[in-house]
Amino acid sequence: MPPRTPATVETKTKQIYSLLREQIFQGVYAAGVKLPSTRDLANEFGVSRALIVDVFEQLIAEGYLEGRQGSGSYVVDLGGTKRQFYSQLQDIDSSGEGTVAEPPARFQGIDFRPSFPALEHIPFKKWKETAIAAYTNTHSGDFGYDDDPAGNWQLRTNICQVLLHTKGIRCLPSQVIITAGATQAIAMLSRLLLKPGDAVAIEDPNATFIQHIFESTGADIIPVPVDEHGLRVDDLPTHRSPKCVFVTPSHQFPLGSILSIGRRIQLIDYARQTGCYIIEDDYDSEFRYAGMPVHALRELDSERIVYIGTFSKNLFPALRIGYMVVPHELLDPLLRLKKLIDMHCPILPQITLARFITERHLEHHIARMKRIYSKRRKCLIAGLSNIFGNRVKISGDAAGLHLVAEMAESFCGSQVVAQLEELHIKVYPAERYTIVKGRYENQLIMGFGNVGEINILEGIKAIASVLRQC
Amino acid sequence: MPPRTPATVETKTKQIYSLLREQIFQGVYAAGVKLPSTRDLANEFGVSRALIVDVFEQLIAEGYLEGRQGSGSYVVDLGGTKRQFYSQLQDIDSSGEGTVAEPPARFQGIDFRPSFPALEHIPFKKWKETAIAAYTNTHSGDFGYDDDPAGNWQLRTNICQVLLHTKGIRCLPSQVIITAGATQAIAMLSRLLLKPGDAVAIEDPNATFIQHIFESTGADIIPVPVDEHGLRVDDLPTHRSPKCVFVTPSHQFPLGSILSIGRRIQLIDYARQTGCYIIEDDYDSEFRYAGMPVHALRELDSERIVYIGTFSKNLFPALRIGYMVVPHELLDPLLRLKKLIDMHCPILPQITLARFITERHLEHHIARMKRIYSKRRKCLIAGLSNIFGNRVKISGDAAGLHLVAEMAESFCGSQVVAQLEELHIKVYPAERYTIVKGRYENQLIMGFGNVGEINILEGIKAIASVLRQC
DSSP, rough: OOOOOOHHHHHHHHHHHHHHHHHHHHTTTTTOBBBHHHHHHHOOOOOOTHHHHHHHHHHHTTEEEEEETTTEEEEEEOOHHHHHHHHHSSOOTTTTTTSSSSSSOOSSSSSTTTTTTOOOGGHHHHHHHHHHHHHTOOOOOGOOOOOOOOOOOHHHHHHHHHHHHHHHHHOOOOGEEEESHHHHHHHHHHHHHHOOHHHHHHHOOOHHHHHHHHHHHOOEEEEEEEETTTEEEEGSOSOOOEEEEEOOOOOOTTTTTOOHHHHHHHHHHHHHHTTOEEEEESTTTOOOOOOOOOGGGGGSSSSSEEEEEETTTTGGGGGOOOOEEOOOOHHHHHHHHHHEEEEEEEHHHHHHHHHHHTTTTHHHHHHHHHHHHHHHHHHHHHHHHHHHHGEEEEOOOSSSSSSEEESSSSSHHHHHHHHHHHEEEEOOGGGOSSTTTTTTTTTTEEETTTTTTTHHHHHHHHHHHHHHHH | OOOOOOHHHHHHHHHHHHHHHHHHHHHSSSSBBBOOOOHHHHHHHHHOOHHHHHHHHHHHHTSEEEEETTTTTEOOOOTHHHHHHHHHSOOOOOTTTTSSSSHHHHHHHOEEOOOOOOGGGGOOHHHHHHHHHHHHHHEEEEEEEOOTTTHHHHHHHHHHHHHHHHHOOOOGGGGEESSSSHHHHHHHHHHHHHOOOEEEEEEEEHHHHHHHHHHTTEEEEEEEEEEEEEEEESSSEEEEEEEEEOTTTTSOOTTOOOHHHHHHHHHHHHHHHHTTTEEEEESTTOOOOOSSOOOOOOGGGGSOOOOOEEEETOOOOGGEEEEEEEEEEHHHHHHHHHHHHHHSOHHHHHHHHHHHHHHHHHHHHHHHHHHHHHHHHHHHHHHHHHGGGGGGESSSSSSSEEEEESSOOOOOOOHHHHHHHHHHOOOOOGGGGOSSSOOOTTTEEEEOOOOOHHHHHHHHHHHHHHHOOO
């Protein structure tokens, strides 16, 4: 006889448990009926009495049976609907019908997605080494809950140093909250600052998902136009005070302009007068190809501006780490909210990132990527000029991972997108980012972050051939 | 002469940039004034003309200067308030005053926190090895954004298999959404299902933070009492339909009872009749010390129940990975919401966890921890019995990482907590988890997950000495 492994015993227990449960559900053992003794059932099934006792105890614990001292085990009355529940147990769940049974396929092709980094140049090896070194230095407390919803202290300290150095922002680690990407920061702020019927002023055009976040609060969106000096501050609403103004001052998304110092001063004056907050989203401005990175709006005011940064563009999106530098007045409400929505961000990735910054790997990675992006940008500009000549005007290219190609003639965006998609090429007409339609019908937003030079040229040719037909 | 490194060049550029900016802010160069030529400034500062050109371009890009073709660079009018902004730039930010400048200290002592795992037994080495192996098998797409807000497909597939095996739940990966811990799942559901003025029925007592999440939506909390068979379903409101009912059927938190099969059927009937959803939070029931893990409520219904699980108790809290199994009707709204609040969870930890499950490390870890927790539980029960004799009644101890110690006499919870805190011992009176006060004034919820056996005994002695004084 083969030795009984714990596994087969468990299976036997489970089998008999399931059988008795089935018989109770189906009324073979009706409500109030006394079950056979454990000894009799043990003989019947050819198992030990201890095993049957285990099954009975489970059924009692779960409320199928009721044990009466010295008398035996009785079936509990489960009510009239019990039979239909048993059929549910037996069925393969049908609620999943119509849903995908396969993981969604990844897009393979040339994708001019703006503001998306070069995935094949992710500093994967250095990140892995850093993770290993970081893990080795953890202590058991790093695996529990973080009592501080704002996140890892060292990472917040490092962020402060980087911000002072590159953005002119003076802040303390206690003013920094680590978030699940910039998305969570914007979602938290919109939840805190906006109620249904409130107003929020946002740049038009903008990154569409940000508009969706604001809309989900029930607030009214007030689009404010943008020109070559950024948000047209003069066009901010005067008849109605928005609760906040959303801007991308270092590199307007998607048009690429820098908010001029004159307008910065004007915007902060507006916020001080109306009592609204300014949400400054600084998503990619460390990649600046002419001169130094532009200073943050936040350097000019610490009370009315929430500064949002992210590691999605300068490191990698899958990390889901962003942060915000928060005015004193908003700190406690935001920390309370962070605790309510997910307690805090995962700890090990934060420790790894803190070390990655301390050891200057991030700095080196950004310098390296700036060279790579600079080449891609030049290649894209040269390619567009070669093929379109003076029928294309390029702008918004001084920083970041995308530029604006303004064509001599308007085109139908959805038609161009559809035709290029058949060629496995994704393009992004400026109109898809606008609220007020019809002002940018001849413009494409072209990301060059994640497109190699050969693909850039191939993509431009395909775009040219499709545009000719439209 | 020492070679000029790029770093010193950058510093020089930055210095001259800052100086000119200061002079513009202070009116040394007033609005409309033409700046000296780049050649003159290069001579004055003893730097190359190219460097001054860089500085001018930066100041033009940022809107301080305006370049006029063939004529030179002119100072832009920044308005009357510009001087006050310059003082902000010079100041060490004072908005951080009164905030902590040091990371918060971690609690050192004996902490009977319920539902908290043994941090010193985290399978740290295996986790690290798995992470390294998982990283090695990634491809560049794993570093981008996940187009699917529900999370990693392999992890969701593994979760389905585990749920079928241990909880009787039949579901497809497409019905599973990975969340930032159970907290995020509950926060998402409460945001989706509850509006101000709606009602939500929750067990009383409960994990207080869950109550806070529901309260933050503006919904009315309807407390429903709990007894030794779990939620008293008969006490659910009949005059007013709640939008959802929150339950912990496998191991009521904190009292430890199992929701009996009779009440399970009754509860689902209630949900079907009133059209409400049931939120089933299954936080620690794999650690069951008698018999098999209790099946999930979700096995009986797939349309009205959202099942929530977490890896915080069976692996470690810092991971921040939980999940929910979602009825068909809620799937799309929840996926849209997940995209709006943080896009998706971090990818690398999900890939690591998927591999950790595939390679059966999680299963082995749970089995190992069950032995460790079983010992701690016995030690706690024996210690309580030895010291309190028949003046203590223990319950809720068949599963999980905590039990209920019911004392013969009531005590003042806050006083006991304060006195023990002085001895560096943290205890948790049942009353801190209640909505309706005064029903559990003689009970302590005692977590044994993260307390070693020596500390358990030391802690009990201290509790006894403090209770004697109260």
